[in-house]
Structure formats: C-alpha cells, structure tokens
Amino acid sequence: MKLSYYPGCSLHGTALDYDQSVQRVCRQVGVELVEIPDWNCCGASSAHMTDHEIGMRLPMRNLVIAQELGNDILVPCAACFQRLKAADIELRRRPEYWDVKSYSPEMKIIHIATFLAQEQILGRIGASTKRALGGLPVACYYGCLSLRNPKITGAEKWEMPENLEKVSAALGARPVRWSHRTECCSGSLTMARPDIAEKLVGDIVAAARRGGASAMVTDCPMCQANVESRQDPAGEEEAIPVFYITELIEAAFNGDYSRRQQGQHLVTASVLADLFAGDSLHKED
Amino acid sequence: MADTNISPDERNVKLLAKLQERGIDVGACYQCGRCSAGCPIGDHFDLSVMEVVRLAAYGQEERLVKSHAIWLCAACETCATRCPNDIEIAALMDVLRELALRKEIAPAEPRVPLFHHSFLGSIRRWGRVYEIGMIGSYKMKSGDLTGDMRLGLKMFMKKKLKLRPHAIADKTQIREIFSGKGKEYDR
C-alpha cells in the first residue's frame, strides 16, 4: 500500500518524534509513505480565523500537488487534516473560483487514527506486537479538529469516537471511560491566553485521572503539546504524560520505551518503561 | 431561513449579505442555547455564543467586532457541530474577526491577533512555520517577553525547537497567496 504523506509544520518542529514514530510504524505494517513534494503550511487556525482566502488557498496548493501523485493522503496532525479536508470540499465545489482548472481526484484525505483503526491495519499491528501493554489504563484523547465539524471531517462518530480506543485495546492497553475525550485544549489560544489554556487542560487532566488513567493517548500534536505543557507546573510529580498513538504502538512493537524517547516529553513519562520492567521481574520469579 | 423577519431599526445589510453569501444562516437561530452550553471558553466571553448569533442576525456589527468573544473563540467547532439549525457559527466568528481586522478595530484581546499575525508572517516568509522565529516575533510584538520563559527553555533543552528555518522551493505561489490573490473580486 502506498500513501501520500503530509506531515505538517508541527511534525517538522516540536513534534518531530511524532513524525518519526508515524514513519516507523507505517514501515513496519507495510505501508509506503511518499511525502508531498515541497508542501507548505496548511495555515492552521491562524489563517482561516483571520483571512478566508489565505486560509483556503494555502491548503489548496498542497492538494493540487498531491492530485498529481494520485494516492490517498495520510495526515497525522488533526489541524492539518481539518484544513486539508475543508479545502478539498471547497475545491471540488468550484475549482475555477480558486484558479484551478480542474479538480476531482479519487484521492481521500485520511487522519491517522482512522487509518490505524482499519481492520487490516489493526491485524498487522497485532501481528507485529512483541509485548502487549499489560492492561495499562489509558485515557484516549481526541480534542477537536479530527472530528469537528463532521460536515468537513466526515467523522462518523464525532461525539463518541472509538478509533483510538480500538488501537489501544489491540495493543493490550485498557482504554478507560472518561468525560473529556473531545474537549478543546484551547488550541492556538495557548500563547496569548495561557491562563485559559491552563484552566481547560486542568479540567481535562483531572477528568482523565478521575477515569483512572495513568497516561493519555492522542492523535493530535497540538493537544499533546498543550496538555503536557499546561498542566499545573507546581504538581509536576503527578503530571500525566500524553503519548502519541504511534508511540504506544512502537512501544508494543519493541517491548521497550527508551530513556531517549521519555526525554522527548515535557513531563515524566516513565509509565511504559515501568510497565515493561515490572513484566520482566514477573517473568523472572 | 429567508422568511424570518428580524428587523431592528438600524442594521448593517452589508454584513447580512456577506453572511448569506458564505452560507451562514444566522436568521435560523431560535435561541436554544446549545452553542453556548457546549462552548469550552464561553465562561470567559463577554457575549455568549448565542448572543453573538442573535446580534449578527440583527446586523449589529459594531458590538460584535469590538467584543472579546470573537478573539477568545478557539475555533473548536463545538457550537456549529451541535446547532440544531446547522448554523455555521464558527465560520461566523471567522467572518467577524476578518471584518474587525480589515476595519482596523482595536481588538479587545490584542495579543490574539498579534499571535496570528506572527504565525502568518512565518508562513509568508518561509512557506512553513518556523517556531522560534514565530514565537520571537510574537514576543516582540506583544511585549510579553517573560511569559512562558520556563517552558521555552525546557523545549529548547529538549531540542524540540528547530534552530534553522526550512524554506520551501516555490515561494512565488506563497507570495501570490499573501498578496491577496482572489481578493480583487471580494467585497
């Protein structure tokens, strides 16, 4: 299977480790990724929030390039996914308005969790799992943009999504039931109003704890960064780490979660390593 | 709902025409309050989401472009997703922000548009976002030099911030987009 790949700016910046884990997991399950040549920023929320034309034309440029490659596009970032989908719908509706001669490709735009939760891919993930995650209680966290607005994202279950739960369960983790799976992390407001970001993230983290989770799992780089960085700075001991879903998969593939990988997190992220260490102690006695 | 008749004395018909053209049917609102109930940031708004929708239906542009609400909205799309009348509320917020900027209305939350400006400046220059440059530019513009210092340092130490920008090859197209391609036909 061959897919076009749109990493987006986060994955080439603060979320570089997400990019690398996506690429390694895809290789392992036999999916070839071809990066869209010379891709540009999708404009994220800043563009569409302040300038409709720029907010549409930036992602459209990527789609026009991807149209040449023809394959479906895999997008790991929820924000990029939503912007590309919005541009795709608008471009199909009236390409000439956007100065594109014709645009009606077969290609689909697929967000990472939807891709991973397909039966065929889940099967391959199961086959490559070396060490199941021993019932690790995880809170699957979706945030906003891979789901809403469903008219744009095409999400089938936007209030009660289940893709991350499916993947986590396939790895042997135990997805907990909790309340804030699709709540907003404050998105780009985090820079200008960190006070609001801390409030929203505080509520999310408290809910995940109430659900009994010892880690969170997400498929959005902005959610990951906001939830790790905006947790109560004083209570760092009890901070809850947020793993990318592909990190969780890799840990199960390798039966290992290295110190180097832990170091990529802004809070203590030893729970996977502890789990594996506990396992091996168990086996020895 | 074209037959809904909401007609206060003074209303901005241009705003209403613009909303209609973008498919944002504010006249369909029956004030059920679902949008306000689900808004994650509503506690911090000066106008609730349903008030924003109703004021828009009244054509009361001035109140709206001066509000905190339009700048505090995070574009999470919860309101529009849950509106029983399919009103594109998040898109309405987009239109109001763009209007406020074009009219150079002093923003009630000045740091928010400064952030967007820095973010877009980075794309305009490189074709992609270069985080250190973008954050630096925002800090200079907003004067918020000390905020998040600890966090920034931590990210730096963890090598999460790239030291050099990556410029895309075809910058002509990006320049065209930012120089207002298509806008010549837009009112």
Ligand code: SF4
């Ligand atoms: S949810 Fe829709 S109909 Fe209900 S108050 Fe909000 S805008 Fe009006």
Ligand code: SF4
């Ligand atoms: S899109 Fe804006 S107004 Fe609507 S629910 Fe989200 S934050 Fe509130």
